[in-house]
Amino acid sequence: MSLKQPPILKVDNLKMHFPVKEGILLRANKFNKAVDGISFEIQPGETLGLVGESGCGKSTLGRCIARLYEPTSGSIEFEGTDITKLKGKALMPYRQNIQMIFQDPMESLNSRHTVGDILEEPYIVQKIGDRASRAKRVRELLDIVGLPARSMTRYPFEFSGGQRQRIGIARSIALNPKLVVCDEPVSALDVSIQSQILNLLVDLQKEFNLAYLFIAHDLAVVKHISDRIAIMYLGNIVEESTGESIYHEPRHPYTKSLISAIPVPDPHLRVKREIITGDVPSPINPPTGCRFHPRCPRVMERCKIEAPLLRTIADHQVCCHLDDL
Amino acid sequence: MAVLSINNLVTEFDTDEGRVRAVDDVSFTAQAGQTLGIVGESGCGKSVTALSIMRLLPQPMGQIVSGSVELDGTDLTQLPIPQMEKIRGARIGMVFQEPMTALNPVHTVGRQLTEALLIHKDITPDAAIREAVGLLDRVGIPSPDVRMTEYPHQLSGGMRQRIVIAMALACKPDFLIADEPTTALDVTIQAQILELIKELQADMGMSVILITHDLGVIAETCDEVVVMYAGKVAERGSVFDIFDRAAHPYTRGLLKSIPTLNTEPKSTLSTIDGMVPGLLDLPEGCRFENRCTFSHEQCISKAPDLQAVKDQHQVSCLRWQEI
16 A cells, blocks of 8 residues: 555544533533544555543544534545535535444444344435335345345344444445444454454455544554554544554553553463553643653653654654653 | 362343353362452353352342352351351452442442441441551552542542452452453553552462453463353363463364454454354253354264363363364
């Protein structure tokens, strides 16, 4: 894959601030800065993995990209068009091209609709085809994700977690999108089912040249599916590089401790881990300077005052003041 | 040395659709000072095993039908409730998965911590408060005296789990049962909590029974491992037996299906096809038969018993020698 291709998605300095309403008058004096100045690109057919702890803003970022939220500022360009401020009808063609897979396949499927209805709905919304052609297409979709055609007349509760996630995936690819935002698609599933779904996602990507924004907290899973990985901490991207490089040569102290914290499924490799102390601070009142400084094992005076900018070191983008990264 | 042995435990639940056997003939022994891991997928009976040991099954649906849970020779399943209450907390502590539901939201941390001490120990309320502050300090909570007066919602997930651990350890039990203690936590917090459990174990010489679905956590922390599948023990042995010499096709399949940091990106992961059979219509033969790549005619009709592979390594498979 050449990097010279124009990116399918270009995000520039994206911010999503939620007002925190307080007091009797419910005035918003404070803001939850869930996403605070994020920039990245995704090439056609590429997977960008997004990793971070809970509350770092990774899901909010995914929802902004899918335009389920209207971002506070910054821009999201899809194939060269800024979709950040589009509304209603103007957004419809982009809805076809950017789809989403959610974490909990029970909550994201309407329990009162049959699987056939659920999978037909995207075509009805987008006014594509007639009844017969839509039914045919639904059977094709079920076949693609490995479910029998008779599933059409059944309801979501009749399926297991893994099968429900297959239905969610079928719905997301119904309109032949170019980009799919996968928000923790396997974290609710059992280990033996996880690998089935990961294989399906990889196969679909190859077959339909899909680009993925793959959001997860399980680093081994993200590394398996991603071409590049961005590590998020408290609303910012702190490091970005290729999957191999992030794991074998992490540069940012946060990335290092995150990788060191993953339990390795090999009892021969029990090592003394570098454990970072403390919790992720609140995004309503984030620390000054570098947001990681209260937990950083290598904190300097400068880090408490001045926020670092992303800079390029070898094939990494790193957001840190340290000069020996 | 304290020993907890579970012998041929059978636990059943009454449901609307009929009686289901959630734990079927499960046996294992936890030795003092060791960490025993129980690993399996959702619905395999690992949590029900823990609740059976503690006699905390939801009543009246859940019942221990047969088998015994022996703590130093005393069968806990036969104890009258008041005596069982003396064991819970004092001899066996328990840590649950979701710290927010394990804590009472309307009581302060201090009140919940001192409760266990006042019930099990003959001490004054003042002494209990002093001891509770010491416990919070021991589990790594900053400014413990302030935290005593706070409510669970004022704390982060990692802190709440530390408090649940402090409660479980208040009376220095011989055994700690931790049911998915880190599943609801982030990976950096998970590392902190696992490290804390290890430290406390070394300090107090207690034995830990760790229930998890995460093979990484098992490999990092356990000495002995029990692999459960559909209510039965599929395989058990030392952590090295399980990770280096797995004999059961299910254990092998699980180990192969997890992506690690060293697997080739986007390569096809090996999978275990199909699904766990429902507990309402279990097959007559081996429960893993429908997903097993080594399935044979005899596996359909005959249920396997646990057989010794070597020393303490046991497997429940008819064909383990051939595969």
